[in-house]
Amino acid sequence: MSSALEPAQDLAPEEPRFAALRRLFSRERPATLVASAVVLVFVVVALAAPWLAPHDPLAQSYLRINTYPSAEHWLGTDQFGRDVFSRLLYGARNSLIFGLVSPAIAAVVGTTLGVAAGYFGGVIDRTVSRLIDTLLAFPELLLAIMVSAVLGGGFWNVVMVIAVAFVPGFARVARSATLAVKQEPYIEAAVAVGLGTMKTIWRHVLPNISAPVVVLATLWVASAIRLEASLSFLGLGTQPPNPSWGNIIRDGLGNIFGSPWPIIGAGFAITVVVLAFNILGDAMRDLLDPEIQ
């Protein structure tokens, strides 16, 4: 179809594909590169633990209790004669699952609550906001301890405990982002085209609040790993004999004069992985959050 008008010639050049990813991993950010490498190693180790571990993490040997590092046992053995290095590798599995599943559940629940509160306002907003305020009044660890005291141990209970601790943060971020996006003319334009409320939220609100939610989720992978370790250290998380970085430290603490290596190994692993996820989260925030750019 021909146009009676002069076609406008002011089209911007297209951005190269995956420009955002390229910026994330550019050479100007060596810390991000190192952090990404650490995360990659962590994920591979967690997935391949059964093949990488030199020993069964649960096998006890009363002939080799509290040994120091050797060629046979790289990080020595604990007070039951179990191989600390193998337990660390299996512990990574635990941390990975908790670190990914809990924030994911929290993100879904918290975002749903936050978007509902921000978009509909009124009674829904007041109810959700008071709930968030109440939950935010407790430190995450305290909240997690309270919930796990009620629910007890077990894998899914620990996942839920950590998720509950993170829901209010997601809800608050999603709510404030929704409040801002709701004012945008394109939301009104979408409604004017004939979209119903749910479709408007799904197609226009959610994509536009996804950046802060994704950033928060990344940052909280680190927090979830830390929280799981803390709970396990307190005896409320992963239950012995299953290895977790938290209960390796707990066991090692009781036996610190036998061998310090379980504490050194697990503490180092927690520090490095949490730091790596935090650096990655910060890089994502710099990239995705328009207010910081």
Added chain:
Amino acid sequence: MMPEPLLAVRDLVVDFGKPGAPLRAVDGVGFEVEAGGAVGLVGESGSGKSVTALSILRLIGAPGRIAGGEIRLQGEDLLALPAAQMPEIRGRDIAMIFQEPMSSLNPLMTIGDQVGEALLLHQDLDRAARRARVVELLGLVGIPDPASRLGAYPHQFSGGMRQRVMIAMALACHPKLLIADEPTTALDVTIQAQVLELMKRIRDTTGAAILLISHDLGVIAEMCERVVVLYAGRVVEDGEVRAIFHRAAHPYTRGLLQSIPRLDDDRHRLSQIPGSVPLPGRVKAGCPFLGRCGLRIARCAEQMPPLVEIADRHRAACWVTAGARG
């Protein structure tokens, strides 16, 4: 008996604020748009023209609410429909073009998807047919090489281009009525002319009626046959464009016309209407234009003048110039 108009707005009342102490933004506005016709709503900021436009699609959000009147589309009262039925009307029978082309497009959605959204909602087309229609629409509004621009994002388009995309979106389902809320206000003068030209051409080719909201009488004169002048939420004058321009009856309309700068004018100061629109809720009894009017008489402060017919299809609400009789 006149044929039924496409759109008939009668005694529309829109309130803002708490129900106990409402602020009346629109107070008894009424006008008609005939099928294929073009009507302009004109008034200053705060005169209630955008609120009137949004009310037609029932897009007024809290704390605003439509407190009375009727909005009939081909005889059917939209205000009596259940709210759940409005999405079917929006975009299909009545489409809207917004004021802010820079922010009325979702920044994360491709142009093709956004133009196709109305088609997806209202028409049963398969992917290929929908794509073909989107390409056709983008071509119609003057986007060069539309097929290759479907995957482009709004930030890759300039303001004028985005307004064309908005128009393509509005046209997608052959609406009977196109409401354009200040479609050119945010654009450069040259782009304004192009967009107006485009809208005229679209009206000629598709037969859609246009309700054009503007504070610019020049734009309205170019596009419309009839003009409705709003002041403080009330209709103060309506009539054919020619009649309004040559024989404006209300002092406010005259003031608006006089404040258009002219090239052949050797005055150094632009003419203006003193004062500003009274805030909603501040209008007591009497004419809302009272405080700014040079022709006022005692009666103006006591009674709101009714809208009376002063010539064929030309009405005005003024005790003095229109000779209204109470």
